[in-house]
Amino acid sequence: MADDILRLDHADFAMRNWHGDEPGRPPLGSAAHKRLFCRMLLETHNPYKPAVIAWPKLAPEALHRITSLPI
Numbered sequence: 001m002a003d004d005i006l007r008l009d010h011a012d013f014a015m016r017n018w019h020g021d022e023p024g025r026p027p028l029g030s031a032a033h034k035r036l037f038c039r040m041l042l043e044t045h046n047p048y049k050p051a052v053i054a055w056p057k058l059a060p061e062a063l064h065r066i067t068s069l070p071i
Contacts, residue, residue, distance in 0.1 A: 011046035018044050 018040050026032035050067040058066070 008046065008049065008052060011044065015044035015046060 020036040020039065022032060022036065026036060048071050050069060050071075055063060055066065
C-alpha cells in the first residue's frame with residue numbers, strides 16, 4: 001500500500017509539473033499541439049485506484065460500492 005501511495009504521489013507531481021521539450025507554445029490545433037498533448041497524456045497517466053484514496057468516513061457498504069467500481 002505504501003508503494004501505491006508513493007506511485008500516486010509521483011504521478012500527481014508529474015501531471016502537475018509536466019513540460020514538453022519543444023520550445024514555445026505550439027498553435028492550438030496544430031500537429032505539434034496534438035503531439036505534445038498526446039505525449040502528456042501518456043507520460044502522466046495516473047490510473048484510478050480507489051483502494052488507496054483517502055475517502056471520507058463512509059458506511060462500510062458505501063465504501064465497498066465505491067472501491068469496487070470496475071473502472
